[in-house]
Amino acid sequence: MKFRRRAQQENAQQENAQQENQGAEPAIAGHYRVGDPIRDTKAPEGPIEDRWDKRRFSAKLVNPVNKRKLTVIVVGTGLAGGSAAATLGELGYKVKSFCYQDSPRRAHSIAAQGGINAAKNYRGDGDSVYRLFYDTVKGGDYRARESNVYRLAQVSVNIIDQAVAQGVPFAREYGGLLDTRSFGGTQVSRTFYARGQTGQQLLLGAYQALERQVAAGNVEVHTRHEMLELVISGGRARGIVVRDMVTGEIETHLADAVVLASGGYGNVFYLSTNAKGCNTTAIWRAHKKGAYFGNPCYTQIHPTCIPQSGDHQSKLTLMSESLRNDGRVWVPKRKGDNRAPGDIPEDERDYYLERIYPAFGNLVPRDIASRAAKNVCDEGRGVGPGGLGVYLDFADAIRRLGREAVEKKYGNLFEMYERITGENPYEVPMRIYPAVHYTMGGLWVDYDLQSSIPGLFVVGEANFSDHGANRLGASALMQGLADGYFVLPTTIGDYLAGAGSFGPVDEGDVAEARKAVQDKIDKLLSVNGNRTADSFHRELGRIMWDYCGMERTEESLRKALERIPELREEFWNNVKVPGDAEGLNQALERAGRVADFFELAELMCVDALHRTESCGGHFRAESQDQDGEALRDDEHFAYVAAWEWTPEGPVLHKEELNYEYVKMTQRSYK
């Protein structure tokens, strides 16, 4: 993706020159160019606590009779998509919901373990909407939009009310009231949980609400359907092209607005904690049709995952961050200490998080905990196969609370660990290592969650909003449900109120989208080479992990930007996809997703290369302080990087971030 278009080069050169004058790294010649900044995010002005109220009042309403005539497509049935589809159905819209799984209940939100944050302050420990807002902005390393984050904190309390009313069986105290626990990056206890299965229980709540709307005739659910293209007509998102994964049929579905809730793109790394089917295709297709992609390089590496056991590994499994409440992280003080953990005496252990970060200890944010684990392993003090692991030890907790209490809190997680590793964590400390878990980046959206394509809304992990450069634990569930239950149903109404003037969808636009889908499928099936799509995916993932993973350098990213196009070319010349396009063909599905991951991977590396600062989950080795902590460059990079796709290469649109309430400081958890 090299930039060649002359017409707009002048502008870019000006910008580049400006940057050089300011002392920042010049734009990476040839890889992208700079376009116009984004000036309006549609966030209301005025005191931050009034903005959401203001927007709700200014948003146009659709009268109930008209709602029935309006169709909204929702792609994805996780917490964001499931709750959005259910709520839009409740409001009276005609909803068409799509998922690639055999049931909406399978979406990967189901695997979220630890909990959901809310500023209820039931503990009386000093929590408030403002504190949740503050913690989230700070945790995100000052790269999130203040107005959005404040709204998120405001509606967090409604989410808990909603979920309880739906019958979500949250953990309770003996008095019958809701229990909470602490999570990384905060000093209050605001995380509501349902054992280690909070995501499952919240998703089932949304799923049940969705199925209720199916029964009521307001929502149609299309399972085993994969979105492969967006239909744009008259400059608006008006539908999608999907493949029925059982019959192979290509179908077109039209609507008045399209909502993407298709989740994150962590599987670009091949190995991640995402479900095997998670993919970027829906948002990548939308990106190629004009939706800006925000901060693609912001990926979250979760510190507590089960280490890889061999080359056969198909995915990684997370161990909830909540374990860091009671587990203590350590490695041997001595390099290459091969003794069994029980044989290493207390004074020869390095509880490095407690040592380096005495204020937050084992509860530092995820990016910091992950990098610290990488550092001790790089020093040769890692444990387990290949030295790629650190201990998470519950011996103290079991002594202090008793085995039974520990079992009550974490029983299912301990069982899961034992099933995978064959080791009993009640007796031997767990071994953990960081793994790709979440992507803060995603399609750029304004305050209304509308992308740069009118009528295309993006919710949940699929959008870029709210978490800045690092997401705090238990905030993904909060954001997904805030978007789906409370934000989108209001803001989409403002857009749909104008539906009378949208006009019919142009048949040529539909034909073009369908042709793109058919051409790609035909091409994949015709290559008939010598390598499987999975083998390419694995190699792409390795490149991304090595060169665009926990630590990035200019050199590593340039290397990735050389290797990815080479590998992509090989893919299109040598991939082998068996069978045909009729009927169920899982290899064809996978190949299509891998093809899109290749293109996304390149944009991620360009974004990571251009952002020469370190912030949150994006750690540029060139930008660190004397203690090895991430060093931001607020003067040059306090903006959202929103990338536009063009055939000549990506164009960067900057959305400047203004902090009126939270003062930008270097994060400290010491």
Added chain:
Amino acid sequence: MNLTLKIWRQNGSSDKGRMVTYRVDDVSPDMSFLEMLDVLNERLILEGDDPVAFDHDCREGICGMCGMVINGVAHGEQKLTTTCQLHMRHFKDGDVITIEPWRAAAFPVVKDLVVDRSAFDRIIQAGGFISVPAGSAPEAHSVPVPKADADAAFDAATCIGCGACVAACPNGSASLFTAAKITHLSLLPQGQPERESRARAMVEQMDAEGFGGCTNTGECTAVCPKGIPFDTIAQMNADYLRAASK
């Protein structure tokens, strides 16, 4: 270790289907069962054969998408474990493993090991919910729930909807699945207003889908990867009777 697999192959619901034998060599004990099948499929693709279709997604035992009958047992012999969480360390060199799809009248085979479980969604549609539109909920602490009730509700709510219970039942009954949801909601104060209508509607839908009746054999709970208690079925029957007697 080297293994012999006998796998059910069926090309669509109208195909008769048959068992086909494959060899898989150099299987690592640390592989999951599905990773072992991945290895087989990679080879089949390169050899120009049709890879074995099977459902899977999260591969951490919670989405409920995977499921196959392994050596005659739904999800295999290891207790409380989904297929994706079953690891090869529980097998040994030279083993012959038979792999079949869920077999039940209400779960037609889509292809190979993939079956259609949409009947479960329709049972939930019939009443497996509490009617509370977004925004209408009261303050969460306005109704305390005794911890014991919340815990028991949770035990039932943990069902992943995989369908192993149906596959294991000699009658092809979906009683454990349906009872889990009925029990979850009827143990909570929030679930009371719709308790009877829910039980009646869900049981009727279960019957309409062609699932068999429960004859208390208990195979369902024995294979359930989440250990849904058998007595949830008693709860379902009690709620249904109460509704039916009115």
